[in-house]
Amino acid sequence: MIRTQGLTKRYGAVRAVDSVDLDVREGDVFGFLGANGSGKTTTVRMLLGLVLATGGEIELLGDPMPKAAMTVLPQVGALVEGPAAYPHLSGRANLSLLDAAGRGTRTRGRRARVASVIEQVGLDPGDRRGVRTYSLGMRQRLGLASALLRRPRLLILDEPTNGLDPQGIHEIRELLLELNRAGTTIFLSSHLLSEVEQLCTRVGVLDRGRLVVQDDMAALSGPTGRTVVRTPDAAQAVRLLTAQLVSADGDRLVVDDGDSAAVNHRLVSSGLRVREVGPERRDLEQVVLAASSQERRAQDHVVDAGVVRS
Numbered sequence: 001m002i003r004t005q006g007l008t009k010r011y012g013a014v015r016a017v018d019s020v021d022l023d024v025r026e027g028d029v030f031g032f033l034g035a036n037g038s039g040k041t042t043t044v045r046m047l048l049g050l051v052l053a054t055g056g057e058i059e060l061l062g063d064p065m066p067k068a069a070m071t072v073l074p075q076v077g078a079l080v081e082g083p084a085a086y087p088h089l090s091g092r093a094n095l096s097l098l099d100a101a102g103r104g105t106r107t108r109g110r111r112a113r114v115a116s117v118i119e120q121v122g123l124d125p126g127d128r129r130g131v132r133t134y135s136l137g138m139r140q141r142l143g144l145a146s147a148l149l150r151r152p153r154l155l156i157l158d159e160p161t162n163g164l165d166p167q168g169i170h171e172i173r174e175l176l177l178e179l180n181r182a183g184t185t186i187f188l189s190s191h192l193l194s195e196v197e198q199l200c201t202r203v204g205v206l207d208r209g210r211l212v213v214q215d216d217m218a219a220l221s222g223p224t225g226r227t228v229v230r231t232p233d234a235a236q237a238v239r240l241l242t243a244q245l246v247s248a249d250g251d252r253l254v255v256d257d258g259d260s261a262a263v264n265h266r267l268v269s270s271g272l273r274v275r276e277v278g279p280e281r282r283d284l285e286q287v288v289l290a291a292s293s294q295e296r297r298a299q300d301h302v303v304d305a306g307v308v309r310s
């Protein structure tokens with residue numbers, strides 16, 4: 001659905017996006033993670049043809065962008081950095097105008113289409129107030145509603161839950177999962193690890209313009225091959241497991257053995273009490289931190305090598 005090769009954007013000396021090879025497949029909920037300023041918005045804007053790349057290739061739905069924008073973009077719903085809207089008109093009137101712009105004078109079904117997307121995103125269909133009175137969260141919902149008007153095959157969303165309260169975040173997450181179940185591929189950028197962890201099937205991580213991770217969520221959060229034990233008899237357990245012990249923090253021990261049942265058996269048969277035992281799993285935060293620091297070391301190495309050569 002989205003493929004890029006060597007995608008690069010330079011602003012003067014700044015490489016905002018640096019040789020990014022994205023691979024988003026049909027049916028994915030793809031989380032595009034990165035700290036503030038890592039290049040997410042610039043990438044999203046290039047995908048949609050809003051910013052021209054300095055180098056590299058982009059394919060959206062199998063066609064080259066921005067060359068095929070006229071045929072591709074009608075099949076893509078997008079929400080980038082706060083939607084534009086006429087401030088004095090209501091959300092419904094704004095959506096009707098947008099629908100008219102997309103479909104010309106064909107009005108058939110417009111009222112129903114607009115009502116349906118308003119309902120989908122949880123706005124009040126009877127609200128006649130101008131959009132200028134909307135909160136950031138309501139604007140975000142309106143932006144999402146306009147992205148949904150064309151029933152897109154692919155949704156590209158830049159920080160879709162920006163400005164929403166926890167209840168709003170939950171509702172939008174449920175809506176996106178529902179859309180995905182009905183066949184929409186979703187690409188969303190976020191700086192929130194927890195959001196991506198709860199929503200996404202695949203993840204890409206951007207660090208200072210470079211894609212440092214791209215993999216299935218299941219593979220990233222898989223078992224590490226170690227066991228985590230919680231025991232009230234930590235001191236004795238530490239003595240018993242010394243050779244295999246990775247760390248001990250209060251009642252929590254990490255043991256360099258993937259066979260949790262065997263670790264449990266050793267402890268229990270020595271008369272120690274076990275409160276919890278199971279395989280250690282990486283979380284997304286650990287994956288991101290590890291990949292980013294590895295990338296930094298690699299870049300420092302390049303700089304060092306440059307110094308040596310010069």
Ligand code: ATP
Pocket residue numbers: 011014015016034035036037038039040041042043191
């Ligand atoms: P945020 O989450 O804060 O929006 P981001 O990951 O979306 O961050 P970008 O907005 O893509 O990051 O910015 C990446 C880098 O490119 C930053 O260093 C930013 O200052 C720079 N940048 C972005 N747009 C421009 C521009 N028009 N001119 C110059 N530099 C820019």
